[in-house]
Amino acid sequence: MGLLNFTRDPVPEAVSGDMHNLNQLSAQQFSELTEVLFRFLTEPKEVERFLTQLSDFATMNKISLGPLKNIVKSILLVPNGALKRNLSSEQVRADFIALGLSEEKASYFAEQWKVNSPTLTRLAVGQTLMINQLIDMEWKFGVTAGSSELEKVGSIFLQLKLVVKKGTQLENVYVELTLPQFYSFLHEMERVKTSLESFS
Amino acid sequence: MAALGDGDFAALQILLKAPSKDAVRQLCQECFSSPPAAPGPLAQRACPGLAVSAEEAEQLVSALHNLTRHVVYRGLTGAEDILCLFPENFHQNLKNLLTKIILENISAWRNEAQASQISLPRLVDMDWRVDIKTSSDSIVRMAVPTCLLQLKIQEDAALCGNNPVVSALTVELSKETLDTMLEGLGRIRDQLSAVANK
Numbered sequence: 001m002g003l004l005n006f007t008r009d010p011v012p013e014a015v016s017g018d019m020h021n022l023n024q025l026s027a028q029q030f031s032e033l034t035e036v037l038f039r040f041l042t043e044p045k046e047v048e049r050f051l052t053q054l055s056d057f058a059t060m061n062k063i064s065l066g067p068l069k070n071i072v073k074s075i076l077l078v079p080n081g082a083l084k085r086n087l088s089s090e091q092v093r094a095d096f097i098a099l100g101l102s103e104e105k106a107s108y109f110a111e112q113w114k115v116n117s118p119t120l121t122r123l124a125v126g127q128t129l130m131i132n133q134l135i136d137m138e139w140k141f142g143v144t145a146g147s148s149e150l151e152k153v154g155s156i157f158l159q160l161k162l163v164v165k166k167g168t169q170l171e172n173v174y175v176e177l178t179l180p181q182f183y184s185f186l187h188e189m190e191r192v193k194t195s196l197e198s199f200s
Numbered sequence: 201m202a203a204l205g206d207g208d209f210a211a212l213q214i215l216l217k218a219p220s221k222d223a224v225r226q227l228c229q230e231c232f233s234s235p236p237a238a239p240g241p242l243a244q245r246a247c248p249g250l251a252v253s254a255e256e257a258e259q260l261v262s263a264l265h266n267l268t269r270h271v272v273y274r275g276l277t278g279a280e281d282i283l284c285l286f287p288e289n290f291h292q293n294l295k296n297l298l299t300k301i302i303l304e305n306i307s308a309w310r311n312e313a314q315a316s317q318i319s320l321p322r323l324v325d326m327d328w329r330v331d332i333k334t335s336s337d338s339i340v341r342m343a344v345p346t347c348l349l350q351l352k353i354q355e356d357a358a359l360c361g362n363n364p365v366v367s368a369l370t371v372e373l374s375k376e377t378l379d380t381m382l383e384g385l386g387r388i389r390d391q392l393s394a395v396a397n398k
Contacts, residue, residue: 149313199345
Protein backbone atom coordinates (compact mmCIF):
# COMPACT_ATOMS: atom_id res chain seq x y z
CA MET A 1 0.00 0.00 0.00
CA GLY A 2 1.42 3.38 -0.95
CA LEU A 3 1.62 6.48 1.24
CA LEU A 4 -1.78 7.43 2.55
CA ASN A 5 -3.01 11.01 2.90
CA PHE A 6 -5.22 10.60 5.94
CA THR A 7 -2.66 9.04 8.27
CA ARG A 8 1.04 8.43 8.69
CA ASP A 9 0.55 5.47 11.03
CA PRO A 10 0.26 1.91 9.67
CA VAL A 11 -3.32 0.90 8.99
CA PRO A 12 -4.75 -2.07 10.99
CA GLU A 13 -4.69 -5.34 9.08
CA ALA A 14 -8.43 -5.89 9.28
CA VAL A 15 -9.06 -2.83 7.09
CA SER A 16 -8.39 -4.47 3.71
CA GLY A 17 -10.70 -7.36 4.64
CA ASP A 18 -13.40 -4.84 5.62
CA MET A 19 -12.97 -2.94 2.35
CA HIS A 20 -13.36 -6.21 0.46
CA ASN A 21 -16.65 -6.85 2.30
CA LEU A 22 -17.80 -3.34 1.52
CA ASN A 23 -17.22 -3.94 -2.17
CA GLN A 24 -19.79 -6.77 -1.94
CA LEU A 25 -22.57 -4.29 -1.08
CA SER A 26 -24.76 -3.02 -3.88
CA ALA A 27 -24.54 0.65 -4.85
CA GLN A 28 -27.89 1.27 -3.14
CA GLN A 29 -26.77 -0.40 0.10
CA PHE A 30 -23.47 1.49 0.10
CA SER A 31 -25.26 4.77 -0.41
CA GLU A 32 -27.59 4.06 2.54
CA LEU A 33 -24.68 3.12 4.78
CA THR A 34 -22.78 6.25 3.77
CA GLU A 35 -25.82 8.36 4.65
CA VAL A 36 -25.98 6.82 8.13
CA LEU A 37 -22.27 7.47 8.61
CA PHE A 38 -22.38 11.12 7.60
CA ARG A 39 -25.43 11.75 9.71
CA PHE A 40 -23.40 10.55 12.68
CA LEU A 41 -20.31 12.51 11.69
CA THR A 42 -22.26 15.77 11.46
CA GLU A 43 -24.02 15.11 14.78
CA PRO A 44 -21.47 13.20 16.85
CA LYS A 45 -23.56 13.43 20.02
CA GLU A 46 -26.30 11.22 18.57
CA VAL A 47 -24.59 7.94 19.41
CA GLU A 48 -27.80 6.05 20.32
CA ARG A 49 -29.43 7.04 17.07
CA PHE A 50 -26.36 5.99 15.09
CA LEU A 51 -26.26 2.55 16.72
CA THR A 52 -30.02 2.07 16.12
CA GLN A 53 -29.68 3.02 12.44
CA LEU A 54 -26.71 0.65 12.04
CA SER A 55 -28.67 -2.18 13.61
CA ASP A 56 -31.68 -1.46 11.33
CA PHE A 57 -29.37 -1.48 8.30
CA ALA A 58 -27.89 -4.82 9.40
CA THR A 59 -31.35 -6.38 9.83
CA MET A 60 -32.75 -5.06 6.53
CA ASN A 61 -29.77 -6.22 4.51
CA LYS A 62 -29.29 -9.52 6.35
CA ILE A 63 -25.77 -8.69 7.55
CA SER A 64 -24.60 -9.57 11.05
CA LEU A 65 -24.18 -6.50 13.27
CA GLY A 66 -20.75 -7.46 14.65
CA PRO A 67 -18.90 -7.55 11.30
CA LEU A 68 -20.83 -4.44 10.21
CA LYS A 69 -19.53 -2.49 13.20
CA ASN A 70 -15.97 -3.51 12.33
CA ILE A 71 -16.47 -2.38 8.76
CA VAL A 72 -17.83 0.96 9.96
CA LYS A 73 -14.86 1.39 12.30
CA SER A 74 -12.52 0.91 9.36
CA ILE A 75 -14.40 3.30 7.12
CA LEU A 76 -14.48 6.03 9.77
CA LEU A 77 -10.69 6.05 9.98
CA VAL A 78 -10.53 7.90 6.69
CA PRO A 79 -12.94 10.82 7.29
CA ASN A 80 -11.53 11.37 10.80
CA GLY A 81 -7.98 11.64 9.47
CA ALA A 82 -9.13 13.66 6.47
CA LEU A 83 -10.84 16.20 8.70
CA LYS A 84 -7.77 16.67 10.85
CA ARG A 85 -5.59 17.25 7.80
CA ASN A 86 -7.99 19.26 5.65
CA LEU A 87 -7.86 16.71 2.83
CA SER A 88 -9.56 17.38 -0.49
CA SER A 89 -12.16 14.98 -1.89
CA GLU A 90 -9.62 13.70 -4.47
CA GLN A 91 -7.26 12.77 -1.65
CA VAL A 92 -10.08 10.99 0.22
CA ARG A 93 -10.97 9.09 -2.94
CA ALA A 94 -7.34 8.12 -3.55
CA ASP A 95 -7.00 6.86 0.04
CA PHE A 96 -10.08 4.64 -0.20
CA ILE A 97 -8.83 3.18 -3.47
CA ALA A 98 -5.42 2.56 -1.91
CA LEU A 99 -7.17 0.72 0.95
CA GLY A 100 -8.95 -1.55 -1.50
CA LEU A 101 -12.37 0.02 -2.02
CA SER A 102 -13.78 -0.06 -5.56
CA GLU A 103 -13.37 3.10 -7.66
CA GLU A 104 -17.12 3.58 -7.93
CA LYS A 105 -17.69 3.44 -4.17
CA ALA A 106 -14.59 5.52 -3.43
CA SER A 107 -15.81 8.25 -5.79
CA TYR A 108 -19.27 8.20 -4.22
CA PHE A 109 -17.89 8.55 -0.71
CA ALA A 110 -15.54 11.33 -1.78
CA GLU A 111 -18.51 13.22 -3.28
CA GLN A 112 -20.40 12.96 0.00
CA TRP A 113 -17.28 14.11 1.80
CA LYS A 114 -17.11 17.22 -0.35
CA VAL A 115 -20.73 18.05 0.40
CA ASN A 116 -20.39 17.58 4.15
CA SER A 117 -16.91 18.94 4.78
CA PRO A 118 -17.86 22.59 5.56
CA THR A 119 -20.16 21.37 8.37
CA LEU A 120 -17.58 18.91 9.61
CA THR A 121 -14.80 21.49 9.57
CA ARG A 122 -16.90 23.93 11.51
CA LEU A 123 -17.57 21.22 14.10
CA ALA A 124 -13.87 20.46 14.46
CA VAL A 125 -12.98 24.13 14.85
CA GLY A 126 -15.74 24.43 17.43
CA GLN A 127 -14.11 21.69 19.43
CA THR A 128 -10.83 23.57 19.60
CA LEU A 129 -9.73 24.59 23.06
CA MET A 130 -11.09 27.89 24.29
CA ILE A 131 -9.91 29.39 27.56
CA ASN A 132 -12.64 30.90 29.74
CA GLN A 133 -15.03 31.07 26.84
CA LEU A 134 -17.63 33.81 27.08
CA ILE A 135 -20.96 32.05 26.75
CA ASP A 136 -23.52 34.72 27.46
CA MET A 137 -23.91 38.31 28.51
CA GLU A 138 -26.88 39.81 30.33
CA TRP A 139 -27.24 43.46 31.22
CA LYS A 140 -29.37 46.01 32.93
CA PHE A 141 -28.99 49.69 33.41
CA GLY A 142 -30.81 52.19 35.53
CA VAL A 143 -30.55 55.27 37.64
CA THR A 144 -29.22 55.44 41.16
CA ALA A 145 -31.90 57.40 42.95
CA GLY A 146 -30.28 57.87 46.35
CA SER A 147 -27.84 56.40 48.79
CA SER A 148 -27.04 56.50 52.48
CA GLU A 149 -24.57 59.28 51.73
CA LEU A 150 -26.49 61.27 49.16
CA GLU A 151 -30.23 61.77 49.41
CA LYS A 152 -30.68 62.46 45.70
CA VAL A 153 -28.27 61.08 43.19
CA GLY A 154 -29.59 60.61 39.66
CA SER A 155 -26.57 58.93 38.09
CA ILE A 156 -26.77 56.18 35.51
CA PHE A 157 -25.25 52.77 36.16
CA LEU A 158 -24.82 49.79 33.88
CA GLN A 159 -24.50 46.25 35.20
CA LEU A 160 -23.25 43.34 33.13
CA LYS A 161 -23.44 39.66 33.96
CA LEU A 162 -20.92 37.63 31.98
CA VAL A 163 -21.35 33.87 31.88
CA VAL A 164 -17.92 32.33 31.49
CA LYS A 165 -17.13 28.67 30.92
CA LYS A 166 -14.25 27.66 33.16
CA GLY A 167 -13.40 24.08 32.30
CA THR A 168 -16.73 22.31 32.44
CA GLN A 169 -18.44 24.70 34.83
CA LEU A 170 -20.16 27.97 34.17
CA GLU A 171 -19.25 30.94 36.29
CA ASN A 172 -21.13 34.21 36.54
CA VAL A 173 -19.15 37.43 36.74
CA TYR A 174 -20.91 40.64 37.72
CA VAL A 175 -19.45 43.99 36.75
CA GLU A 176 -20.68 47.53 37.05
CA LEU A 177 -19.69 50.25 34.62
CA THR A 178 -20.16 53.98 34.59
CA LEU A 179 -21.47 55.57 31.45
CA PRO A 180 -18.08 56.82 30.15
CA GLN A 181 -16.65 53.35 30.78
CA PHE A 182 -19.48 51.82 28.79
CA TYR A 183 -18.82 54.01 25.78
CA SER A 184 -15.12 53.29 26.00
CA PHE A 185 -15.85 49.55 26.23
CA LEU A 186 -18.15 49.71 23.21
CA HIS A 187 -15.51 51.61 21.25
CA GLU A 188 -12.83 49.03 22.09
CA MET A 189 -15.10 46.12 21.15
CA GLU A 190 -15.75 47.72 17.79
CA ARG A 191 -12.00 47.95 17.27
CA VAL A 192 -11.69 44.24 18.11
CA LYS A 193 -14.38 43.43 15.55
CA THR A 194 -12.52 45.36 12.86
CA SER A 195 -9.34 43.52 13.76
CA LEU A 196 -11.01 40.10 13.70
CA GLU A 197 -12.64 40.85 10.38
CA SER A 198 -9.39 41.86 8.79
CA PHE A 199 -7.97 38.46 9.70
CA SER A 200 -10.92 36.37 8.55
CA MET B 201 -28.87 60.67 58.19
CA ALA B 202 -29.82 62.10 61.53
CA ALA B 203 -29.80 65.83 61.94
CA LEU B 204 -27.29 67.27 64.37
CA GLY B 205 -28.04 67.41 68.06
CA ASP B 206 -27.20 70.10 70.61
CA GLY B 207 -24.26 68.03 71.81
CA ASP B 208 -22.78 68.25 68.35
CA PHE B 209 -23.05 72.02 68.16
CA ALA B 210 -21.58 72.34 71.61
CA ALA B 211 -18.65 70.23 70.52
CA LEU B 212 -18.21 72.39 67.41
CA GLN B 213 -17.56 75.41 69.60
CA ILE B 214 -14.26 73.78 70.53
CA LEU B 215 -13.08 75.00 67.15
CA LEU B 216 -12.90 78.48 68.62
CA LYS B 217 -9.67 77.30 70.19
CA ALA B 218 -8.18 76.35 66.84
CA PRO B 219 -4.85 78.06 66.00
CA SER B 220 -5.91 79.26 62.53
CA LYS B 221 -8.65 79.22 59.93
CA ASP B 222 -6.56 76.84 57.83
CA ALA B 223 -6.40 74.42 60.74
CA VAL B 224 -10.20 74.45 60.85
CA ARG B 225 -10.35 73.91 57.12
CA GLN B 226 -7.93 71.01 57.33
CA LEU B 227 -9.87 69.43 60.17
CA CYS B 228 -13.17 69.72 58.30
CA GLN B 229 -11.75 67.91 55.30
CA GLU B 230 -10.24 65.15 57.39
CA CYS B 231 -13.41 64.70 59.43
CA PHE B 232 -15.56 64.31 56.34
CA SER B 233 -13.41 61.48 55.09
CA SER B 234 -12.90 59.74 58.41
CA PRO B 235 -15.01 56.67 59.16
CA PRO B 236 -17.86 57.59 61.56
CA ALA B 237 -17.27 54.64 63.86
CA ALA B 238 -13.64 55.44 64.57
CA PRO B 239 -13.02 59.08 65.46
CA GLY B 240 -10.18 58.04 67.77
CA PRO B 241 -7.03 58.28 65.63
CA LEU B 242 -8.01 61.57 64.03
CA ALA B 243 -9.08 62.99 67.38
CA GLN B 244 -5.72 62.12 68.87
CA ARG B 245 -3.94 63.98 66.12
CA ALA B 246 -6.22 66.99 66.50
CA CYS B 247 -6.31 67.43 70.25
CA PRO B 248 -2.78 68.82 70.85
CA GLY B 249 -3.50 71.76 68.52
CA LEU B 250 -6.80 72.43 70.29
CA ALA B 251 -5.69 71.91 73.86
CA VAL B 252 -8.64 69.71 74.76
CA SER B 253 -9.02 66.28 76.23
CA ALA B 254 -9.11 63.22 74.05
CA GLU B 255 -12.78 62.72 74.81
CA GLU B 256 -13.68 66.26 73.76
CA ALA B 257 -11.60 65.91 70.61
CA GLU B 258 -13.51 62.78 69.70
CA GLN B 259 -16.81 64.58 70.16
CA LEU B 260 -15.59 67.37 67.91
CA VAL B 261 -14.48 64.97 65.18
CA SER B 262 -17.82 63.18 65.33
CA ALA B 263 -19.73 66.45 65.22
CA LEU B 264 -17.78 67.78 62.24
CA HIS B 265 -18.21 64.48 60.48
CA ASN B 266 -21.96 64.55 61.06
CA LEU B 267 -22.26 68.17 59.97
CA THR B 268 -20.34 67.78 56.74
CA ARG B 269 -22.02 64.50 55.88
CA HIS B 270 -25.44 65.94 56.59
CA VAL B 271 -24.89 68.84 54.21
CA VAL B 272 -23.70 66.48 51.49
CA TYR B 273 -26.58 64.09 52.07
CA ARG B 274 -29.23 66.78 51.79
CA GLY B 275 -27.50 68.27 48.79
CA LEU B 276 -27.52 71.76 50.31
CA THR B 277 -25.86 74.25 48.03
CA GLY B 278 -26.73 77.67 49.32
CA ALA B 279 -25.15 79.53 52.21
CA GLU B 280 -28.58 80.28 53.71
CA ASP B 281 -29.48 76.59 53.85
CA ILE B 282 -26.28 75.78 55.70
CA LEU B 283 -26.54 78.76 58.05
CA CYS B 284 -30.06 77.59 58.97
CA LEU B 285 -28.65 74.38 60.38
CA PHE B 286 -26.93 76.15 63.27
CA PRO B 287 -28.81 77.03 66.45
CA GLU B 288 -29.59 80.68 67.26
CA ASN B 289 -26.92 81.17 69.89
CA PHE B 290 -24.04 79.67 67.89
CA HIS B 291 -20.93 81.80 67.59
CA GLN B 292 -21.48 84.06 64.58
CA ASN B 293 -17.97 84.13 63.13
CA LEU B 294 -17.44 80.42 63.55
CA LYS B 295 -20.78 79.77 61.87
CA ASN B 296 -19.75 81.89 58.87
CA LEU B 297 -16.33 80.27 58.69
CA LEU B 298 -17.74 76.76 58.77
CA THR B 299 -20.33 77.63 56.14
CA LYS B 300 -17.64 79.09 53.90
CA ILE B 301 -15.41 76.02 54.29
CA ILE B 302 -18.29 73.68 53.58
CA LEU B 303 -19.30 75.55 50.43
CA GLU B 304 -15.71 75.40 49.18
CA ASN B 305 -15.57 71.65 49.54
CA ILE B 306 -19.11 70.59 48.79
CA SER B 307 -18.67 69.41 45.21
CA ALA B 308 -15.45 67.52 45.93
CA TRP B 309 -17.19 65.86 48.88
CA ARG B 310 -20.19 64.97 46.77
CA ASN B 311 -17.93 63.31 44.23
CA GLU B 312 -16.14 61.43 46.96
CA ALA B 313 -19.45 60.16 48.34
CA GLN B 314 -20.53 59.03 44.93
CA ALA B 315 -17.24 57.32 44.21
CA SER B 316 -17.35 55.36 47.43
CA GLN B 317 -20.97 54.30 46.97
CA ILE B 318 -21.70 50.64 47.30
CA SER B 319 -21.86 48.89 43.99
CA LEU B 320 -21.22 45.62 42.29
CA PRO B 321 -17.58 45.00 41.47
CA ARG B 322 -16.44 47.77 39.17
CA LEU B 323 -14.65 47.58 35.89
CA VAL B 324 -11.40 49.48 36.25
CA ASP B 325 -9.54 48.53 33.10
CA MET B 326 -9.81 46.44 30.00
CA ASP B 327 -7.27 45.18 27.48
CA TRP B 328 -7.61 42.93 24.48
CA ARG B 329 -5.59 40.99 21.97
CA VAL B 330 -6.47 39.14 18.78
CA ASP B 331 -4.89 35.75 18.14
CA ILE B 332 -4.97 33.52 15.06
CA LYS B 333 -5.36 29.87 15.96
CA THR B 334 -3.26 27.94 13.47
CA SER B 335 -3.42 24.39 14.75
CA SER B 336 -5.07 22.17 17.33
CA ASP B 337 -5.49 18.53 18.20
CA SER B 338 -8.69 18.41 16.20
CA ILE B 339 -7.46 20.21 13.07
CA VAL B 340 -3.82 20.30 12.06
CA ARG B 341 -4.00 23.44 9.94
CA MET B 342 -6.43 26.34 10.26
CA ALA B 343 -6.51 30.11 10.52
CA VAL B 344 -9.21 31.03 12.98
CA PRO B 345 -9.08 34.49 14.59
CA THR B 346 -10.12 34.73 18.20
CA CYS B 347 -10.15 37.51 20.76
CA LEU B 348 -8.80 37.50 24.31
CA LEU B 349 -10.32 40.14 26.53
CA GLN B 350 -8.90 40.98 29.94
CA LEU B 351 -11.14 42.79 32.38
CA LYS B 352 -9.70 44.23 35.58
CA ILE B 353 -12.41 44.20 38.17
CA GLN B 354 -12.25 45.91 41.55
CA GLU B 355 -14.28 44.64 44.44
CA ASP B 356 -16.58 47.03 46.33
CA ALA B 357 -14.38 49.82 47.64
CA ALA B 358 -16.27 50.07 50.90
CA LEU B 359 -15.44 46.49 51.79
CA CYS B 360 -11.76 46.77 51.07
CA GLY B 361 -10.95 50.05 52.78
CA ASN B 362 -7.63 51.30 51.52
CA ASN B 363 -6.54 48.10 49.82
CA PRO B 364 -8.92 47.48 46.98
CA VAL B 365 -8.79 43.97 45.60
CA VAL B 366 -8.43 43.99 41.84
CA SER B 367 -8.88 40.73 40.03
CA ALA B 368 -8.20 40.11 36.38
CA LEU B 369 -10.54 38.00 34.33
CA THR B 370 -9.45 36.87 30.89
CA VAL B 371 -12.18 35.62 28.58
CA GLU B 372 -11.97 34.28 25.07
CA LEU B 373 -14.49 35.30 22.46
CA SER B 374 -15.02 33.83 19.04
CA LYS B 375 -16.04 36.13 16.23
CA GLU B 376 -19.66 35.02 16.54
CA THR B 377 -19.72 35.72 20.27
CA LEU B 378 -18.20 39.15 19.67
CA ASP B 379 -20.83 39.97 17.05
CA THR B 380 -23.62 38.98 19.42
CA MET B 381 -22.03 41.00 22.21
CA LEU B 382 -21.75 44.07 20.00
CA GLU B 383 -25.38 43.69 19.07
CA GLY B 384 -26.27 43.72 22.77
CA LEU B 385 -24.03 46.70 23.49
CA GLY B 386 -25.53 48.55 20.55
CA ARG B 387 -28.99 48.01 21.94
CA ILE B 388 -27.84 49.41 25.29
CA ARG B 389 -26.45 52.48 23.53
CA ASP B 390 -29.73 53.01 21.67
CA GLN B 391 -31.74 52.73 24.86
CA LEU B 392 -29.40 55.13 26.64
CA SER B 393 -29.85 57.68 23.85
CA ALA B 394 -33.61 57.24 24.05
CA VAL B 395 -33.52 57.90 27.79
CA ALA B 396 -31.21 60.89 27.38
CA ASN B 397 -33.43 62.45 24.76
CA LYS B 398 -36.59 62.27 26.82
